[in-house]
Structure formats: C-alpha cells, structure tokens
Amino acid sequence: MRTIKKRKGARRLLAGLAAAALLHPAAFPAAHHASVVSAEEQQTALRKEEAIRLAQKWVSIPADYQLDDATYEGDSRPGFLTKPSWRLSWRKGRDNFLSVTLDGATGKLLQYSQFGKGREAGNKGEALSPERAIQIADQFLERVVAKEERAKLSKPNEYQNRYAFYGGRMGEQLVNYTRIENGIPFLENGFRLMVGADGQVVEFNREWYEGAIPDAKPAVSLQDAENILQEKVKPSLAYVRLDTLTGDYGSGDDRYLPVYKYDEFAPQLLDAATGALVNLRGERVDKPIEWKPLGTDKPASAPSGKVIGKQEAQQIAEALIKRLPGTYRSDGSHGSGASVGPDGIERRNWDFEFTPLSAADGKKEPLILGINDRGQLIEYRAGERVPFPDENGKKIDHPVPWEKAKENAVNLIKALMADQLGSIYLIDRPPSEAEMKAITENGRRYTIQFGRMKNGIPLENADFRVTVNPETGEVEMFHTFSDDTDFRFVDTQGKRIDADTAKQVEEKQKKVLLTYYQPISLNPSDEEKQPILAYRYVGDEGVVNAATGEWFSFAKLQESKVPTDIIGHPAQAALQLAVSQDYLRVQDGKVEPDKQVTRGEMAEMLARATNRIEFEALHRTFFLDDEEPSRPYLFDDVNQSHPQYAAIQKCVQLGLIAKEGKRFEPDRAITRLEAAEMAVRLLGYQALVDKPEIFTSPYRDVAKEKQPVVALASAFQLFPSLSGSSFSPNVPMTRADVALLLQQLQKAAEQK
Numbered sequence: 001m002r003t004i005k006k007r008k009g010a011r012r013l014l015a016g017l018a019a020a021a022l023l024h025p026a027a028f029p030a031a032h033h034a035s036v037v038s039a040e041e042q043q044t045a046l047r048k049e050e051a052i053r054l055a056q057k058w059v060s061i062p063a064d065y066q067l068d069d070a071t072y073e074g075d076s077r078p079g080f081l082t083k084p085s086w087r088l089s090w091r092k093g094r095d096n097f098l099s100v101t102l103d104g105a106t107g108k109l110l111q112y113s114q115f116g117k118g119r120e121a122g123n124k125g126e127a128l129s130p131e132r133a134i135q136i137a138d139q140f141l142e143r144v145v146a147k148e149e150r151a152k153l154s155k156p157n158e159y160q161n162r163y164a165f166y167g168g169r170m171g172e173q174l175v176n177y178t179r180i181e182n183g184i185p186f187l188e189n190g191f192r193l194m195v196g197a198d199g200q201v202v203e204f205n206r207e208w209y210e211g212a213i214p215d216a217k218p219a220v221s222l223q224d225a226e227n228i229l230q231e232k233v234k235p236s237l238a239y240v241r242l243d244t245l246t247g248d249y250g251s252g253d254d255r256y257l258p259v260y261k262y263d264e265f266a267p268q269l270l271d272a273a274t275g276a277l278v279n280l281r282g283e284r285v286d287k288p289i290e291w292k293p294l295g296t297d298k299p300a301s302a303p304s305g306k307v308i309g310k311q312e313a314q315q316i317a318e319a320l321i322k323r324l325p326g327t328y329r330s331d332g333s334h335g336s337g338a339s340v341g342p343d344g345i346e347r348r349n350w351d352f353e354f355t356p357l358s359a360a361d362g363k364k365e366p367l368i369l370g371i372n373d374r375g376q377l378i379e380y381r382a383g384e385r386v387p388f389p390d391e392n393g394k395k396i397d398h399p400v401p402w403e404k405a406k407e408n409a410v411n412l413i414k415a416l417m418a419d420q421l422g423s424i425y426l427i428d429r430p431p432s433e434a435e436m437k438a439i440t441e442n443g444r445r446y447t448i449q450f451g452r453m454k455n456g457i458p459l460e461n462a463d464f465r466v467t468v469n470p471e472t473g474e475v476e477m478f479h480t481f482s483d484d485t486d487f488r489f490v491d492t493q494g495k496r497i498d499a500d501t502a503k504q505v506e507e508k509q510k511k512v513l514l515t516y517y518q519p520i521s522l523n524p525s526d527e528e529k530q531p532i533l534a535y536r537y538v539g540d541e542g543v544v545n546a547a548t549g550e551w552f553s554f555a556k557l558q559e560s561k562v563p564t565d566i567i568g569h570p571a572q573a574a575l576q577l578a579v580s581q582d583y584l585r586v587q588d589g590k591v592e593p594d595k596q597v598t599r600g601e602m603a604e605m606l607a608r609a610t611n612r613i614e615f616e617a618l619h620r621t622f623f624l625d626d627e628e629p630s631r632p633y634l635f636d637d638v639n640q641s642h643p644q645y646a647a648i649q650k651c652v653q654l655g656l657i658a659k660e661g662k663r664f665e666p667d668r669a670i671t672r673l674e675a676a677e678m679a680v681r682l683l684g685y686q687a688l689v690d691k692p693e694i695f696t697s698p699y700r701d702v703a704k705e706k707q708p709v710v711a712l713a714s715a716f717q718l719f720p721s722l723s724g725s726s727f728s729p730n731v732p733m734t735r736a737d738v739a740l741l742l743q744q745l746q747k748a749a750e751q752k
Contacts, residue, residue, distance in 0.1 A: 070088045112203065188207060269532075335351045400468075423454060597734065599669075671732060
C-alpha cells in the first residue's frame with residue numbers, strides 16, 4: 001500500500017486501481033459524470049428510464065437502495081467495455097451498493113455485482129452445496145439470458161474459467177458456463193456467476209462475442225497440432241509476485257517467486273486454419289522473445305541500503321541533469337512526498353525543478369526530477385502532467401515516426417538511469433492501427449514500455465512507461481512507481497529446473513484441445529478482435545514453481561483458502577469478517593481460531609487492518625520533517641530477513657509499537673494488555689497511554705501505569721465480553737480473540 005503526501009501538487013498513484021479495474025471492472029461503481037451521447041448514438045441507445053426499468057427487471061434491487069448513478073458509456077467508453085453500455089448503481093448508506101451494466105442498445109444484462117456489508121452478511125453459516133448453487137445459477141440464467149444462447153452452453157463448471165481464482169468470498173460458489181459453437185468450446189465466452197451462502201446470486205458476468213464465428217473445419221489435425229505444440233511451445237522463466245500469482249492482492253506478500261509461465265507475447269496457440277503459432281494477442285510469433293537489457297548495471301548514486309536526506313537528493317538531481325543536452329538552472333525543491341514501502345518503512349521523495357537556459361524563445365517547459373531517499377530517480381517530467389489517457393484532443397497530421405519516439409525514450413532512460421541498465425529492458429511493441437488513429441485524431445501520446453529484470457529474468461508487474469509527444473518527439477514524463485529496493489525475492493537457495501522439465505510438468509495437467517479463442521486487446525482504443533479457431537493446452541490453470549518443479553494450481557489454491565473449522569464457533573461472525581478482510585490467513589482450509597497469536601502475527605494483522613479500515617489518526621502520521629528521511633527503529637531479534645520485519649516496521653512507523661527496548665520478541669504469544677495497547681494507539685491515543693494520573697479503571701488486576709490503556713479500551717468496548725473487575729492482562733490472545741478485537745476496532749473507527 002502506498003500513502004502519498006504532497007505539499008506542492010498532490011501525486012496520486014492510481015496504477016494499482018487502474019490495473020484492478022481492468023482485471024475485474026465490476027469491482028468499482030460507476031463514477032458520477034454526465035453522459036455525452038452523439039446524435040447517431042441517440043438513435044440506437046436506450047433511454048435512461050428504459051435502462052433503469054430493465055435493470056430492475058433483471059436484478060432484484062431492495063426497496064431501501066437508492067439509485068446512485070446512471071451513466072451511458074458511448075464512443076468514449078472505458079477500454080473494458082467492448083460495446084456502448086449503460087452503467088447503473090444503487091446504494092444503501094455508504095457501505096452497500098449494487099452495480100449493473102447493460103448493453104446500451106439491446107438492454108441485455110452484461111454485469112451485475114453486490115458489494116459491501118450486505119454481501120458479507122449473506123455468508124453466515126454453512127456454504128451451499130455445489131448442486132444447490134448450480135440450481136440457483138440455472139434459474140438466474142433462465143431469467144436474464146435468451147433461450148437461444150442458453151442452448152449453446154456447456155455443463156456448469158465443465159471448463160475452468162480464467163477468473164476462477166479471483167473474487168470469490170467465503171461461502172460463495174462459482175458457477176461457470178462456457179459457450180459451445182459447432183461442438184467446440186469458446187473458452188473466453190460464456191457466463192460466470194457467484195452464488196452466496198444465502199442462495200442469492202451476488203455476481204454475474206457475460207462475455208459473448210456478437211460477430212461471426214470462424215469455420216469449424218481445421219486445416220491441421222489434432223495429432224499434428226500436438227506434435228507442433230509439444231516441440232515449439234515452452235514456458236519461459238519469470239519472476240512473479242506471490243500476491244498477484246494467487247489473486248490475493250490484500251496479502252501484502254510482494255515477494256517475487258521464479259516460475260515458468262507464458263507471457264502475452266509468447267507463442268501459446270496454434271491457429272487451426274493457418275498452422276501458425278500465435279500469442280495471446282492473436283499475433284503470429286514463431287518463438288518466445290528474448291528480452292535483453294539496455295546495458296549493464298553500475299554503482300548506484302547512493303550505496304545500497306543508505307537512506308539520504310533532501311540535500312543529498314538535490315545533489316543527485318543536479319548531477320543527473322548534467323547528463324542531458326543543454327544547460328539548466330536549478331530552481332530548488334518543487335515539492336515532496338512520502339509513501340510506505342513493502343518493507344513497512346516510510347519512503348521519502350523530493351521533486352527538483354530545472355529551467356532550461358538554452359531555449360531561444362524562453363518557452364521551453366521546466367524539467368522536474370524526482371529523487372527518493374534511497375538516492376534513485378523515480379520520476380522525470382517536462383512541464384505539467386498530461387491526464388490519462390494522455391491525449392489533448394489536438395489533431396496531428398504528421399506525427400514523428402514511432403521509431404524516432406522510441407529512440408528518444410531509450411536515449412533518455414540510458415542517460416538518466418545509467419546505473420540500472422542491466423536490469424531494464426525495452427518492450428518493443430509498435431502502436432496498433434487503432435492507437436495510431438487516437439494519436440493522429442486526438443493527440444494521444446506515444447507510450448513506450450520498459451520492463452525490469454533480475455539476472456536476465458523478467459519481473460512481472462514491474463513495468464513502467466515513457467510518454468512521448470507525437471508532435472515534437474520529446475519525452476514528456478515517466479514514473480517508475482518503484483525502485484530496486486522495493487523488490488523482494490523468495491529465497492530458493494539457487495535451485496532451478498529447466499524449461500523442458502517445466503513443460504513436462506505442465507503436460508501432466510493439460511491436454512491439447514481444439515477451441516475458439518478470443519485474442520486479448522490491452523489498449524482501450526483497440527477494437528474487439530475476431531475469434532480464431534485454435535489448438536491449445538487446456539486443463540488445470542497454473543504455473544510451474546521453477547525452484548521445486550511443482551505445479552502451482554490456481555484452483556487448488558482457491559480451495560485451500562476456504563475455512564472449514566470456524567462454523568459454529570462462538571466468534572464465527574468475527575472470524576468470517578477477519579478472513580474476508582484478509583486479517584486472518586487460511587492455510588489448508590483451516591483458520592485455527594483457538595490458536596494463540598504471536599506478537600509478530602499481531603503486527604501483521606494490524607498492518608493489514610490499516611489497509612482496510614479508515615483510521616483518522618493515520619492521516620497525521622506522514623506530515624513529518626520535509627528535510628530528513630525516515631529511518632527504521634531496529635530490534636535485535638527482528639532483522640531485515642525476518643518474515644514479519646515489514647509489518648513490525650510499519651507498526652513502529654505508525655506509532656502502534658513504541659520505540660523502546662532492544663527486543664521485540666515476535667514469537668512470544670501476545671497478551672490481552674499488549675494487544676489492547678496496540679489497538680488504542682491505532683485509534684490515535686498514543687499521547688495518552690503514558691498519562692496514568694488522568695485515568696481510572698474498574699479493573700483491579702491492571703497496574704497503575706497501564707490504567708490509560710484499559711480505560712480507553714473499555715471506553716471503545718474493544719473487549720465487550722469482559723465484565724466485572726478483572727481484565728486478565730496477561731492472558732494470551734487467540735485468533736478468535738483478535739478477530740473480535742478487529743471487529744470492534746472497525747466499529748470504533750467508523751464511529752470516530
């Protein structure tokens with residue numbers, strides 16, 4: 001999680017949100033804005049009143065939900081909408097809402113989702129049986145999907161859905177129907193439903209290509225296809241973050257694991273009509289791309305691990321600006337910011353402004369260089385930022401060639417990031433026809449992507465892009481969003497299998513099948529691509545652990561996250577909430593609610609809670625001294641390799657753990673009093689916990705100096721089950737106890 005503070009112009013990191021919206025667009029309600037409909041669209045689009053009526057026909061909307069937004073998304077719609085659509089949302093209070101998306105012309109239901117506490121409340125007690133969930137899904141389909149389309153569906157869950165391991169909450173059942181055309185599965189098309197434990201459909205997604213389907217007669221036999229795919233298609237090695245690999249984005253486990261998998265550019269399918277190998281984009285490709293670094297690494301601007309202040313950061317910026325053509329005047333600091341890195345330590349960064357002195361007309365924009373407290377360049381900007389999607393509506397008749405724009409971007413990266421060239425590579429992907437149209441007609445910027453690698457192995461989700469003005473060819477900005485100190489890796493002790501072995505592991509999980517395939521379009525401006533008839537490996541979705549050679553099954557992983565040992569527990573509701581919010585982790589289907597919690601585990605849970613719950617006191621934490629970096633408070637028994645180091649440092653940074661003593665004892669069971677103090681500090685009362693003279697408490701078994709903690713905990717009812725005059729301060733906390741405490745903390749934060 002990143003928390004940003006700016007004194008001169010706020011910097012907001014929206015990359016994570018944007019990526020999530022593209023992956024799962026149902027996860028966010030429509031924003032409030034007026035619908036702009038062209039004259040042509042007005043002739044075919046549903047009226048707002050019709051859209052609302054149809055939404056209420058398809059979906060049961062409770063009477064106490066109020067219409068929150070109704071927006072028509074036409075020609076300028078977001079990229080995840082393949083056709084003009086109505087996006088509608090209903091809300092109850094601030095914690096419950098429904099999202100509905102309809103085809104803008106026909107009114108067909110495209111997407112429906114429930115969010116908030118109402119959905120969580122439906123998942124109490126035992127989950128439905130798979131058979132009952134399928135019955136409910138069948139009934140829902142009969143109401144919202146035409147008979148002709150239902151006749152073209154597979155059996156429920158006959159084929160694994162690509163989103164099978166995303167989005168499901170505790171007690172919910174996924175039911176997936178795959179489209180079948182000419183007896184051939186169209187794996188990217190069909191309907192996906194999520195059924196809650198209360199028997200209500202809480203999610204519905206429609207994926208259905210409306211155009212012509214290719215001929216079902218392959219020019220390549222199954223036997224030949226198996227031979228070609230076996231010989232020429234192999235997974236490649238990549239580092240993948242564990243949280244993205246598992247779909248567990250709230251886990252905070254951002255360590256990179258080496259795996260064998262396929263990227264979007266690698267050959268994965270055999271076009272059954274032409275016999276050509278194609279990638280996920282549907283582009284012909286004969287072999288995997290070998291990514292090559294731009295150069296070699298050199299000593300960094302600051303020693304690894306060293307934390308610097310503003311003055312040193314400015315010296316680095318002034319040295320970097322000299323690498324660029326021309327002369328510049330340093331105008332000092334242009335602002336500052338702070339963020340929390342994955343290790344729990346606050347990161348500082350400063351922007352420095354430089355005015356070019358060589359511009360004859362004096363109109364050239366100043367340059368901004370952003371330097372963090374690790375001495376690394378994290379941002380370059382020429383003038384003001386161009387808002388997403390990087391276009392200004394200006395028509396450009398003669399844009400600079402793509403190759404020239406790419407050359408300028410590469411040259412700038414080589415100049416400013418010379419010490420990291422061994423870990424940066426160019427993702428050379430020319431713009432599509434649709435992108436070039438957006439460039440010439442709307443002034444959209446060229447975007448040149450760069451990836452990061454470690455020892456020649458690509459790191460997924462570590463890309464950054466450079467934007468280039470298509471009219472002038474000048475680089476306008478880039479932001480790395482991370483630095484090389486942000487990358488943590490699973491310790492594999494140097495063990496590594498080869499690609500041939502990984503392929504053998506994969507072939508045990510899948511078989512070659514003739515399918516229809518819908519090529520992906522990653523750019524919002526691209527038109528929906530036509531499906532192709534293709535052979536590919538179909539079966540259990542997953543990747544190969546490059547260190548162990550084991551198959552990493554996404555479906556089995558999802559199954560292991562469903563707890564089986566909390567039904568009927570006295571704290572079941574709190575435990576379910578803790579699991580759904582990712583405070584408590586499920587291992588092999590178990591939460592172990594009566595197991596004692598260690599001090600390190602408590603720090604992890606509270607660190608996760610700060611990502612989920614809005615604690616007012618935390619907003620004041622980052623307004624610190626602009627000049628100096630934030631330095632960690634180190635405990636002798638928690639070094640940087642300790643698995644809970646990041647969470648403990650974050651809690652120290654936020655004031656939940658006092659900066660005192662040399663030992664933290666992360667493996668000792670946490671007591672009720674210790675947990676209470678951390679909770680009280682989280683609510684913002686750090687200044688009061690050391691003032692026993694102003695507090696009295698009904699608990700006789702608590703020492704005078706700790707009376708403020710128990711008095712405040714009592715005032716906020718953090719331990720509602722306690723009564724009488726005994727607090728039992730030294731009793732160890734169990735997982736169920738912590739779940740109840742977190743439940744009360746959430747209530748207290750909402751009341752504040």
